[in-house]
Amino acid sequence: MNYLVDRIAGVGAYALGVLRAAFELWMVFVGTIAGIWRLYGRRGATRPPGALVEQMHVIGNRSLLFIVVTVGFIGMVMIYQACLQFSRSVGDLSQIGVQFARLIVSDLGPTLTSMMLATRVGAGIAAEIGSMKVTEQVDALRMSGVLPIDYLLVPRFLASIVMTMVLSILGAAIMYGAGGLTAYLSFGVNPRVFYDLAMVEPRHLGLGLLKAFCYGAAIPIVSGFCGLRARGSSEGVGWATTAAVVGSSFAVIALDFMLSVGALWLFGGDV
Template identity: 45%
Template sequence: MVPISASVFFLRPLASLGRWGQWGGRQVQAVLRLGGAVLRNLPHAEPAAIWQQARDLGNRSMFFVVVVMAFVGAIMVVQASMQAQRIVGDLSIIGPGFMQLLVREFAPTIVALMIAARYGAGVAAALGAMQVTEQVDALRLCSAEPISYLVVPRVLGGLTSMPAIVVVGGAVAFVSGGLAGHFGFGIGWTSYFRTGFVVPSDVAIGFCKAAAFGVAVPLVSSWAGLSARGGARGVGQATTRAVIGSSVAVLFLDLVFGAAGYVAQRW
């Protein structure tokens, strides 16, 4: 017989881990099913609606992304310069190295996390409010397919404008990092503003990441909005789920693309 203590300290955490796993699996399944429905409805997309959503995701997040990425650039260059001063004392590779890391990793990921917070929460709030006031069912009654009307434009708009805003965010971070490096550590302009470290495969990885995030964030947020239940409280919960869900999706895809890029570069 298993002693009580073992069951408390070992089996219970294991059981709750399994429950979380099952729960997470169901959520992923639901998102993927929505993705399949989006693929089936792709031919019915309206260009005007796509541009509207691309504008909503990109142009209207511009101020927010610029402010955040300016801080990110300055923080990273300050940290890296402190480390470089302590170890090698050579600050000339900070600029090009930071550029490479930005292109490959930080610009797509941090911008996508910010878009998940601003645009994803907005999508979930809008679709969630439509869902709990039965407007989505009304669409279905008018024989308008809600997915092709509500979700497809958001996904395609995200795919269009996410790479663009990633480029803007990366550029802002690089410039603000240059300012921080110049005035904080005396890094020369010409030694900072170099792009020599960036190779085509870095750009390819960065672009693939941005495109994947551009699909994932609207998809997860739409799923969160459409599965909202029960009044104002349900809309609030949907917003939370959209932010958390799309952030986790971004981190997961980042890991997958990072590992794939590493393997591809080795061969």
């Protein structure tokens, strides 16, 4: 009986912990939105000098090669596999490029780019903020009259939104280009047939950009939240970094699902 009570209490405590974490995550998000107003909505506010540009450089420019290489390979592999299967079953490869373009614009471009960004940027944010937390630098910020979220998260949040959108567009273009090249070189698909944007409509582009915007917002919030929860020493920073990578990748997948379902409701089957 006692064993049962202990188990139930354990499950209850775990559930409470999850709820509390979800609430804290929400508060980090709300705090960041309020922080944007505190830093950029008023004249004469104390902003961290040059932080926004620096973070855009760290999140965007430094991820460029990584994103180009990984999504390029993903595009090549996907098109190679698609052509292989289609050539065995249907035999007609003329529709592959048209369908692929639509899929990339509304989904794969932003989602796969952001998945890659979530690992690189999420780990960086959590490790930096986490080590500041365990070395008491976050407390030192509070002693200096600074809200840690304003200084640490707001610039990363804004930079991440901008750069995720830019990199998503670039990533989609690279995937499309690499895919068409693979189809031409491996299966002789005429590039004029492959690079056909007839099926892409403004709503696909809108959905893709909305997804990139949401992913770009989610990655720094989840990672910053994990970093601010870091405890103890270097081990705590390690845990925070792992949690940030897992959490922000999961956030990207979950948002993809929710936004895709939402778009399905809005536009019917054609998204």
